[in-house]
Amino acid sequence: MALFGSAAAGAIGYIYWQTNVLLARQLEQTIEAETRGLAEQYRAGGISNLTKTVSNRSLTPGNSLYLVTDNEGRRITGNLTSVSKILWNSVGRVEFVYKRPSQNGPEDRLALASVFRLPGGFRLIVGRDIEDRRVFQRVVRSAFFIGLGFMALVGLGGGWLVSRGLLARIDAVTATGRTIMEGDLTGRVPVNGSGDELDRLSINLNAMLDRIEQLMAGMQEVSDNIAHDLKTPLNRLRNRAEAALHEHGDAKSYRDALERTIEEADGLIKTFNALLSIARLEAGTAGKAKNEIDAGALIQDFVELYEPTAEDKNMSLTAKVADDVHLKGDRQLIGQALANLIDNAIKYGGSKKGGKIEVTAGDTGQTVEFSVSDTGPGIPEKDRERVLKRFVRLEESRSRPGSGLGLSLVAAVARLYGGSVRVEDNKPGLRMVLSLPHKTNHNGVSRTQ
Numbered sequence: 001m002a003l004f005g006s007a008a009a010g011a012i013g014y015i016y017w018q019t020n021v022l023l024a025r026q027l028e029q030t031i032e033a034e035t036r037g038l039a040e041q042y043r044a045g046g047i048s049n050l051t052k053t054v055s056n057r058s059l060t061p062g063n064s065l066y067l068v069t070d071n072e073g074r075r076i077t078g079n080l081t082s083v084s085k086i087l088w089n090s091v092g093r094v095e096f097v098y099k100r101p102s103q104n105g106p107e108d109r110l111a112l113a114s115v116f117r118l119p120g121g122f123r124l125i126v127g128r129d130i131e132d133r134r135v136f137q138r139v140v141r142s143a144f145f146i147g148l149g150f151m152a153l154v155g156l157g158g159g160w161l162v163s164r165g166l167l168a169r170i171d172a173v174t175a176t177g178r179t180i181m182e183g184d185l186t187g188r189v190p191v192n193g194s195g196d197e198l199d200r201l202s203i204n205l206n207a208m209l210d211r212i213e214q215l216m217a218g219m220q221e222v223s224d225n226i227a228h229d230l231k232t233p234l235n236r237l238r239n240r241a242e243a244a245l246h247e248h249g250d251a252k253s254y255r256d257a258l259e260r261t262i263e264e265a266d267g268l269i270k271t272f273n274a275l276l277s278i279a280r281l282e283a284g285t286a287g288k289a290k291n292e293i294d295a296g297a298l299i300q301d302f303v304e305l306y307e308p309t310a311e312d313k314n315m316s317l318t319a320k321v322a323d324d325v326h327l328k329g330d331r332q333l334i335g336q337a338l339a340n341l342i343d344n345a346i347k348y349g350g351s352k353k354g355g356k357i358e359v360t361a362g363d364t365g366q367t368v369e370f371s372v373s374d375t376g377p378g379i380p381e382k383d384r385e386r387v388l389k390r391f392v393r394l395e396e397s398r399s400r401p402g403s404g405l406g407l408s409l410v411a412a413v414a415r416l417y418g419g420s421v422r423v424e425d426n427k428p429g430l431r432m433v434l435s436l437p438h439k440t441n442h443n444g445v446s447r448t449q
């Protein structure tokens with residue numbers, strides 16, 4: 001406000017000063033010209049010639065003022081009626097007030113004149129009415145102060161309004177920060193929908209808070225899961241070792257017990273590794289590799305790899321791929337997700353008579369879809385969302401080895417790449433669909449990295 005005020009005052013002051021200089025110069029030149037003319041008349045024909053010219057000039061109305069007096073100050077001719085003491089006594093430039101008749105009687109007006117003393121005591125006064133200039137100065141001066149005052153008022157008011165709105169919004173952000181610091185992660189910055197800079201900042205802050213809350217919830221879940229689900233196998237391991245110690249058996253039974261212990265420990269290590277992979281995927285620290293993947297070749301490889309296992313269970317495993325299905329992403333991760341799906345189909349998707357497993361890859365335009373379908377019992381509608389969570393195993397699968405992390409990893413891969421996993425009914429059996437965008441660009445989890 002102060003800066004703007006001084007700039008405006010400077011500008012108005014400069015214009016005022018320049019106008020004044022210009023007017024003063026014009027005035028000077030006019031008086032100069034009049035004087036020069038009268039001096040010529042005087043030189044040519046003495047005082048009588050001068051008085052004649054002055055009388056003539058006095059007849060034309062205007063702002064020029066003339067007076068010729070004798071040596072005692074009596075008016076001889078001119079349009080000034082009287083001569084004041086100051087005027088009489090001075091020589092050269094004088095500013096003075098004179099009376100001029102107007103509609104409302106005589107009025108006081110300001111004038112500037114040159115006073116000359118002529119031989120024989122005569123005085124010649126040549127001047128100009130400068131009342132208009134005084135009025136102009138007064139108008140500019142009052143415009144200056146009124147304008148400045150108005151500007152100050154509007155500026156201060158506007159500034160107060162703007163800063164009050166702005167500061168209130170910043171205060172809201174601070175308040176949210178404090179709520180979160182106090183441990184309530186659900187606090188969010190208010191968004192007023194105006195789309196301005198602060199609004200965009202708030203939206204981004206909220207997105208960041210959502211993400212942090214999600215990560216914190218994930219962490220919480222993982223630690224809960226670990227506490228609950230890993231305690232059981234660890235206890236089992238411990239009890240087996242203890243039982244073997246108490247049995248007083250021979251070397252072979254000890255050996256057997258040790259082997260079972262190692263097996264159990266291996267299972268635990270596998271579970272830990274799976275948990276770690278999922279955690280890394282969710283934190284966005286894994287899966288950054290960007291290979292060009294030929295979906296057909298990929299599923300062909302896995303079908304060949306799993307064929308013997310499927311055959312052992314009397315199941316057929318076939319691949320069906322549309323031509324030229326390509327995507328970009330981490331080959332190993334996507335491969336791991338596919339392997340988990342095929343592994344499940346072989347584990348749970350068969351019946352006593354065997355079964356049929358079909359693995360496909362297709363392009364929907366926006367996404368590449370991998371599917372693994374079997375002809376087994378499938379998953380009831382109510383459990384379809386649940387099975388994607390960590391450590392979830394359905395009741396009927398408990399007898400088979402596994403830790404319930406396979407589908408969680410598939411879901412984590414989909415999330416990482418901004419894709420999705422669908423659990424569908426194959427009528428009969430289960431159809432798992434992993435849908436990934438063509439360019440797996442870390443849309444999902446790791447966008448913030």
Ligand SMILES: Nc1ncnc2c1ncn2[C@@H]1O[C@H](COP(=O)(O)OP(=O)(O)OP(=O)(O)O)[C@@H](O)[C@H]1O
Binds near residue numbers: 348374387402404407
């Ligand atoms: N093809 C399928 N048919 C029927 N049920 C299935 C199928 N695939 C998965 N399920 C059910 O979903 C559960 C979760 O599968 P998930 O792959 O996450 O764990 P898991 O196979 O039990 O263990 P892991 O894969 O960690 O060895 C399984 O325990 C099973 O109950």
Ligand SMILES: [Mg+2]
Binds near residue numbers: 344402407
């Ligand atoms: Mg599995």
